[in-house]
Amino acid sequence: MEDVKLLTCNEKIRAIHDTMDVLSGKWKVSIIACLCYKGMRYSELMRQVPGISGKMLSRELKDLEMNKLIERTVAHTKPVCVHYKITPYGASLKELTEVIATWGLKHRELITH
Amino acid sequence: MEDVKLLTCNEKIRAIHDTMDVLSGKWKVSIIACLCYKGMRYSELMRQVPGISGKMLSRELKDLEMNKLIERTVAHTKPVCVHYKITPYGASLKELTEVIATWGLKHRELITH
Numbered sequence: 683m684e685d686v687k688l689l690t691c692n693e694k695i696r697a698i699h700d701t702m703d704v705l706s707g708k709w710k711v712s713i714i715a716c717l718c719y720k721g722m723r724y725s726e727l728m729r730q731v732p733g734i735s736g737k738m739l740s741r742e743l744k745d746l747e748m749n750k751l752i753e754r755t756v757a758h759t760k761p762v763c764v765h766y767k768i769t770p771y772g773a774s775l776k777e778l779t780e781v782i783a784t785w786g787l788k789h790r791e792l793i794t795h
Numbered sequence: 796m797e798d799v800k801l802l803t804c805n806e807k808i809r810a811i812h813d814t815m816d817v818l819s820g821k822w823k824v825s826i827i828a829c830l831c832y833k834g835m836r837y838s839e840l841m842r843q844v845p846g847i848s849g850k851m852l853s854r855e856l857k858d859l860e861m862n863k864l865i866e867r868t869v870a871h872t873k874p875v876c877v878h879y880k881i882t883p884y885g886a887s888l889k890e891l892t893e894v895i896a897t898w899g900l901k902h903r904e905l906i907t908h
């Protein structure tokens with residue numbers, strides 16, 4: 683695979699668009715980051731990702747499942763329990779979530795001091 | 796500053812949201828990546844970021860300028876020439892654009908083979 687530092691601007695933008703298409707919207711990076719910690723139920727994800735609506739969470743989870751970044755399992759308990767966990771492919775995004783979080787920490791420190 | 800690997804899930808999601816608020820939408824990461832290569836005129840950015848509309852590019856550039864990630868200079872030539880370049884603060888996002896591009900390269904390789 684090519685070294686990203688040797689890419690032309692156009693090639694780099696195409697690669698960025700490929701990632702941004704998979705991680706489209708404001709919430710997918712956060713959901714991936716949560717599931718990189720541990721598998722979670724739907725209700726847990728709702729608590730861990732402040733500001734997301736139920737409808738949005740369902741839609742984003744469906745997208746992520748379709749792209750094989752997460753796995754959904756249904757336990758036939760009463761009530762039914764739906765559990766989500768990261769796939770090995772989804773876990774390849776962990777570094778990206780950490781670089782994004784690191785920048786956010788520095789940004790918050792800068793604008794609050 | 797805290798090590799991102801020691802953050803709780805909540806803290807990490809807040810840090811991610813801080814970054815995603817600044818880089819909201821599909822285009823800002825690409826614009827930052829372009830300007831990390833070199834300063835560019837508006838028309839050059841339009842060519843380098845395929846798919847973006849003129850209206851959207853203007854709006855995203857305004858947001859990035861407001862967040863002090865890019866600088867805008869106007870040369871009083873005929874016609875007037877508007878030039879954009881990355882600020883040192885904007886350049887702190889270069890690593891993030893490279894991690895995003897690297898994942899995109901691998902993703903494209905995986906889904907096309």
